[in-house]
């Protein structure tokens with residue numbers, strides 16, 4: 096069997112059902128073997144999109160998404176997507192072609208040391224030197240990508256290794272010495288966590304992306320309901336907890352909900368579940384959590400104490416840690432009053448900001464359109480976002496109801512991520528509507544994925560909040576640079592309805608709330624992708640705002 | 655902008671057992687660079703097990719940075735085990751080659767004397783230089799270097815520290 100065939104079979108054995116990619120000289124043997132594969136191949140128009148699609152697929156399926164690219168430029172085009180997945184701990188498997196072994200290091204045509212380039216943004220990488228190594232490497236690659244704290248893994252296969260014919264053995268079991276992803280939280284730390292929680296008067300849960308990665312939704316809800324703890328999330332953790340739940344407070348951070356940013360500062364005990372205390376979420380590391388006790392649950396030991404010293408560290412899969420914690424707590428728990436002062440405070444803050452924070456005065460605004468979108472989408476619809484104001488508005492005004500149905504490029508902030516990622520999500524879960532909440536600048540970066548959406552029958556909805564501006568940058572220029580605009584205008588170009596049309600998708604412009612409602616309904620019925628072009632005012636800012644380098648207490652509400 | 659409280663730095667020896675295969679040193683050093691860990695020296699060599707190498711890393715770091723350095727190293731798939739060695743319970747040595755300018759006979763005999771006191775070896779005597787090998791703790795090498803600096807050091811090469819815990823049979 097050839098190395099290329101072995102690759103395809105190894106992927107089949109891993110249960111791969113779709114691969115996103117684009118061929119070239121150095122992966123021709125793989126593409127030849129692909130003809131007989133029992134899984135689907137989706138041809139992209141740019142390799143960056145292949146990586147984002149694999150990422151979107153992975154975030155919904157919670158298993159590795161696979162992408163293929165050729166050597167050199169094909170492989171480097173994947174890098175933004177790989178780095179995006181790395182920053183958000185998403186398991187993708189990238190398989191690149193490489194120049195033949197004998198040509199490596201000779202600056203051959205389309206040779207890039209992609210393992211070197213990708214090193215800082217991959218969890219691990221492999222380069223088989225003989226075809227016989229391929230089956231085991233693929234099994235290891237998938238295992239490493241999916242287990243522990245997930246992340247991208249690269250397998251770079253020289254062309255002659257793809258072509259070589261050898262006897263193949265497909266291992267059932269593999270072992271990676273030096274890699275022990277399955278840790279259980281220390282019991283004595285667990286006991287201390289229970290004590291802290293029992294004694295806390297104003298506890299708060301900060302749910303991070305780890306809850307979603309581990310699928311610990313019901314466990315998180317059990318903890319919150321048992322102790323009656325209000326739940327804020329990080330932006331990555333948005334939707335880890337139903338945002339319409341009577342304990343929910345929404346995301347904290349630079350563009351967090353005002354009430355969430357406020358309440359976390361008043362807490363006396365923070366339970367951080369699968370969160371990493373990023374600067375985006377907590378502002379100043381030193382200032383955050385001062386005088387409070389912090390219980391930190393994470394699967395990655397290196398996250399403990401990285402940005403924030405904590406009182407109790409529960410290292411392990413948060414699903415299992417939460418389960419144990421709930422079990423231990425329920426034995427000791429004295430029923431808390433549902434209208435204790437702390438929960439009253441939660442309500443008070445929500446009400447206060449609901450009354451104070453006024454919408455931008457215009458017929459069609461980001462807030463209104465996102466509320467409308469929520470109203471018309473089923474609870475289980477999947478929503479992803481682009482980057483910029485659109486993303487932060489989504490975080491602020493779109494409530495996630497079914498846990499795990501929202502994701503965004505939160506760590507890297509990659510413009511152009513949302514649209515291809517939504518197509519990947521649609522491939523993973525074809526029966527629910529998938530929406531990309533987009534800004535024009537971001538959508539412009541990967542809009543050629545419309546071809547994929549149409550041809551591969553993966554109809555998604557692009558909810559384009561179009562200010563013909565690199566809006567978030569413009570907002571910063573208004574705020575910090577005295578309105579000196581520089582490099583932010585898109586000058587009404589292109590016409591996104593025509594763009595959609597050109598690809599055979601549906602383009603609808605919605606200039607009033609009534610038109611918007613009609614457009615969303617039409618999009619939900621459509622069997623091709625729909626771009627809803629919603630002109631919004633380029634001066635509309637995102638508030639609240641915690642300026643970089645300041646703390647959550649310095650939040651500007653814009654009211 | 656996000657300054658954290660400044661902690662006291664001190665000297666540490668970190669010993670890591672790693673897979674003996676291509677690319678491992680690259681992954682380790684790239685990690686140090688990417689996370690701005692300040693490394694004084696790093697040595698890599700074979701061990702009693704053919705498929706493992708030992709890396710010995712010395713660093714001037716505060717406790718928090720050291721903790722991160724160890725945890726991030728452990729996170730690397732190719733790293734099997736990482737330990738911070740307690741310098742009191744560790745044998746550690748560094749080898750250095752020092753080429754000293756020495757033309758006149760007095761200088762030459764002084765250098766030879768010093769080398770004897772430091773239990774060094776004279777490896778080469780040229781017309782204008784003497785090359786001495788000093789093995790010992792980094793402090794000892796520093797002391798010798800300071801002593802002969804006034805003659806002029808033409809070239810110097812240090813290997814970095816290699817270390818093992820005292821006694822026991824642990825790997």
Ligand SMILES: Cc1ncc(C[n+]2csc(CCOP(=O)(O)OP(=O)(O)O)c2C)c(N)n1
Nearest residue numbers: 483484485508510534535536537565566567
């Ligand atoms: C690939 C990439 N380039 C540049 C940036 C910097 N950036 C952050 S937000 C933003 C503007 C995004 O504009 P748009 O997609 O139109 O969204 P809006 O802010 O207008 O809602 C830019 C340029 C980025 N995040 N990603």
